[in-house]
Amino acid sequence: QVQLVESGGGLVQAGGSLRLSCAASGRTFSNYSMGWFRQAPGNERELVATITWRGVSTYYLDSVKGRFTISRDNAKNTVYLQMNSLKPEDTAVYYCAARPYSTSRRSDDYDYWGQGTQVTVSS
16 A cells, blocks of 8 residues: 655645645555646646656656646655646646556556645636
8 A cells, every 4th residue: 555645735826836645555656646636626637747766867747847847755755746836727736646656647557646735827
């Protein structure tokens, strides 16, 4: 089992920044690839970013490229999502998720999920 706890969400004005954190406990964090997903009211959950278990490769949703950065610190068992130049359309509940070794762009492929953290961007 892997337990995931997100933090860092909140209310920010458009153009502002937030850094989300996802702290993991349980099995060896470094063996897991991580993803950040988001879900806005009335919308399906969508993948925002992924990072491989070694942190070598990343993937970003087109609409966040150049604004968001995913990173991980395996010594701290934590994955981060730095979000800059936030837009109202980034408003959603953000979830981190883990799956062993290889990444995936499909939410169904992730075994463990956090409870989510709300990000609200005002215009």
